[in-house]
Amino acid sequence: MNLALIIAGGSGHRMGQDIPKQFLTVNEKPIIIYTLENFQNNDNIDEILVVCIEGWHDVLKAYARQFNITKLKYVIDGGATAQESIRNGVNKLYSEYKGDHCVIIHDGIRPLVDETVLNDVIDKCQAFGNGVTALPYNEQIFIKKDEKSTNKYIPRETLMRVSTPQAYKLEKLYSCYKKAFENNIGITGSSYVNTMMAELGETLYFAKGSDKNIKLTTKDDLYIFKAYIAAKNYDWIK
Numbered sequence: 001m002n003l004a005l006i007i008a009g010g011s012g013h014r015m016g017q018d019i020p021k022q023f024l025t026v027n028e029k030p031i032i033i034y035t036l037e038n039f040q041n042n043d044n045i046d047e048i049l050v051v052c053i054e055g056w057h058d059v060l061k062a063y064a065r066q067f068n069i070t071k072l073k074y075v076i077d078g079g080a081t082a083q084e085s086i087r088n089g090v091n092k093l094y095s096e097y098k099g100d101h102c103v104i105i106h107d108g109i110r111p112l113v114d115e116t117v118l119n120d121v122i123d124k125c126q127a128f129g130n131g132v133t134a135l136p137y138n139e140q141i142f143i144k145k146d147e148k149s150t151n152k153y154i155p156r157e158t159l160m161r162v163s164t165p166q167a168y169k170l171e172k173l174y175s176c177y178k179k180a181f182e183n184n185i186g187i188t189g190s191s192y193v194n195t196m197m198a199e200l201g202e203t204l205y206f207a208k209g210s211d212k213n214i215k216l217t218t219k220d221d222l223y224i225f226k227a228y229i230a231a232k233n234y235d236w237i238k
Contacts, residue, residue, distance in 0.1 A: 001101045002122055003093055003170070004039045004048040004071075008032050008060070008108030009078020009085040020053050021216060022108045023060075026226060029067070031216060032060065034111035036069045039104075042118050049074040050108070051089045083187040083196065087177045094174040102126060103173055105193055106165040109216040112228055113165060120208035125167035128205040132167075132194050134160040135209035160206060162194050163213060176200055 008022045022032040032050075039045045048071045052060050057075045064072045076092050078085035086105060093103060102125045106113060117133060124131025137159040142150040176197060180186050186196030194204060216225055 001046040001097065001099075002044050003097065003101055003103050004045050005086070005089045005093065005103055005105045006032075006035065006039070006048060006050045006108050007078070007082065007085055007089070007105065008035075009051045009053050010082075010109075020056065022053075023056065024222070026222070027229065030063055031111050031225075032108050033063055033067045033069070035106070035108050035113070036064070036072065037067065038111070038113050038115070038118065039106075040069050040071050042115055044119060044122050045071060045104070047071055047073040049076065049089055049093060051076055051078045051085045053078055081187070083180075083191055086193060087181065090170075090173050090177050093170060097170065099170070101170045102167050103170050104165050104167045107163075107215055110164060110213055111216070111225065112210075112212045112214060114210060114212065117208050117210050117213060118165060121165045121167045124205050124207040125169065129172065130166070130168045130197070130202070130205055131207035132162045132204050133165055133209045133213070134162045134206040135211065137161050161209075162204075162206075163209065163215070166193055167207075168193065168197075172202075176202070 010020065023030050036048065039048055048069070050060060050072065052075050054077055060075055074092060076088055079088055090103070102122055104118070104121060121131040121133055137156045140156060141154045141159065143152040143154065145151055180196050180200060186199035197204060212228060214221060214224060216222060
């Protein structure tokens with residue numbers, strides 16, 4: 001089975017709104033529903049688990065019924081950090097499913113993940129044991145000498161920027177999270193599944209990415225998201 005693990009446990013303080021950003025509505029539809037529809041409409045996805053911010057479970061379930069997200073199987077609490085939230089989701093999936101299933105982890109506030117990206121990350125997971133969405137880095141990266149200057153850079157040809165979706169086999173994912181939390185490896189600060197896996201010595205395999213697959217963090221990102229939605233109606237763009 002291909003199991004989607006959607007992370008929607010954040011409060012979204014940087015968005016500066018009164019409700020969690022994943023529940024903000026754009027064109028009368030919550031952002032989290034835009035995200036879930038991509039998984040609902042993909043034939044390769046069997047079931048969905050959402051790690052949801054406390055107090056919003058019933059709201060999410062009501063929206064899922066309203067927008068016909070029938071693959072939504074579980075809604076569970078998040079943790080104090082992103083890694084705790086993901087671990088909660090992994091543990092729940094491991095308790096419910098046995099076998100080497102593919103788990104596709106995705107940020108609930110990345111509502112523009114398309115079918116080709118999802119399919120490729122699943123294909124890479126089936127072929128290599130994992131797959132991480134990645135794109136070349138097109139800007140120049142400099143290392144700070146101090147707060148005002150620099151004299152060193154990292155050649156961009158050596159860099160890839162990784163985001164979600166990411167896909168891993170359930171058995172490996174569960175054992176890695178167990179080891180990471182027992183030994184305090186790759187679970188603090190801005191750590192995520194991919195960085196944790198690298199710290200644990202696992203090799204990661206790149207899957208197809210898309211510049212459209214933006215993360216909605218600030219109000220400016222909302223404007224970009226609205227522009228992408230509007231662009232779907234532009235018949236002059238090939």
